[in-house]
Amino acid sequence: MKWALLFLVAGVALVASVLVGPAGLQSDIVWNLRAPRTVLAFLVGGSLGAAGASLQALVRNPLADPFLLGLSGGAGLGAVLAIALHLPGPWALPIAAFIGALAALVLVYRLGRIGGGVLDPRILLLGGVAVGAFAAAITTAIVSLADAAELRNAFLWLWGGLSSASWDAVLLIGVYAPIPLLVLLGASRPLDLLALGEEPARYLGADVEQVKRRVYLAASLLTAAAVAVSGVIGFVGLIVPHLARGTWGHRHRALLPASFIGGGALLAIADTLARTVVAPRELPVGVVTALIGVPVFALLLRRWTVA
């Protein structure tokens, strides 16, 4: 029943997103702009939802979201460098952002293993915040020192948006995202055990160290790709996993797919609203995800705590 409802919501969101737009139903625009944008919104939202759900389990912190581990700072630095150095080519910005996110990932991972071979979730969190802040500081320094007036627009990109959606981007994410998603899904049983704490999980037969490494890398690679094609879209990866957990419980075999579909539906709806509510102008999609997500979240939080 709840699965049917989720699929229904996602289906309606996708169809509405393709049909509704400021430009009406011109076939060229629908096919070349709106359809790929809708699919990309779903894939990015889903990736953020699944990455958020698994990271929250990994660091055992309900506040974790895909960007907490420094990836947004790294991606932003990469993007600003691409603009400041006038890197040529239509894909320069997403590639630079992806490399920046990967650099942050590696750095945080190294920090996380600072106390020997084991990956400490607490140090991972602190390392993520530190690396993110450091990257953001360098980014701001470049923006304020460089001559290029267009650099200020790099911040707009960072706030997130799907305007660069094309079938090329869809193909790229469509091929790339399933790999880390399957890795996460494969780790769902050990992730369930990890919720009990590392010691009990170990006693119950989980290879805790390997699971932590795998989940961290898979979730981060997923987020890095999402940020490269659409900037930093907040709240999806934080709120959707909690909503899914409230409905599907803590079993990751159900939680991860539900977070994926829920995140995809939320971002598709949010992007449709972003394009249409103030047309011909457009809102940054992160604003809309927050405006929808936070009240829904507050409402459910109240219901859960009362019940």
Add this chain to the structure above:
Amino acid sequence: MLRRLLFAVLIVGACRSDGRTVGRSAQRIVSLLPSFTEILFAIGAGDRVVGRTTWCDYPPAALDVASVGDGIPPNIEAVAARKPDLVVLYNSGPNVTAAQQLERIGIRTVLLDLNRLEDLGPATRKLGQLTGLEQRAESLAAAMDSLVLHRPPPSSTNLAFVVWDNPPIIIGAGSYLSQLAALAGARNVFDDITAPSAQVSLETIAARNPHWIAVLADSAVPPAFAQRREWRAVPAVRAGQFLMLPGSLFGRPGPRSAEAVRQLKALLAQ
């Protein structure tokens, strides 16, 4: 009694401001906007400009003036080090704060609006008054005013100014550039947006189907987004209908605005 006291205060106040503003024309001026630098040079006060921003690149003689940085926000100490007796600033939030700080250390400042063509005349007259070059300023200001009084010709084509590609940001009716286009005979397809600039979705640009895509850039090479697949859904991008407009001439209202209109007209006629 009270009224008399008020009157006396007013008189004293007026005398003080007279002594400060009208009594003495500015001899050492720091200009913190390229348009102001151009106007000062055009009215014959160029030799009194002792500080400029890094963006002030016209007339060429302006490049000999010491730069005080990019001016956003103004570096107060760099400005003060030029020992100016007048600092000309564009009227915006951070500049108001900067002006207050400069006034506090005894440097006279003036904040001028310069967003649209109709701001040019008043700004020029004010600068003429502050430099004691009222006559030359008046003739320049009159020429500038005639641009606005001029009824724009019926538009024969249309365009969209694309400021940024991801997210797409375009110029709306509130901008000086929209006025330039209208005077050159091209309607801005986003003239229903009253703001100077706005984020829009790519599909709106494609649906409004502008004949030209105008970009402020110093190179003649089409922008990188021209090769991106999603932008090729816009017919003008596919057809390579780009107007590459040098920012120094087109990006700022000033004494050369009429020249900018002429050049844009010539480009549109091609």
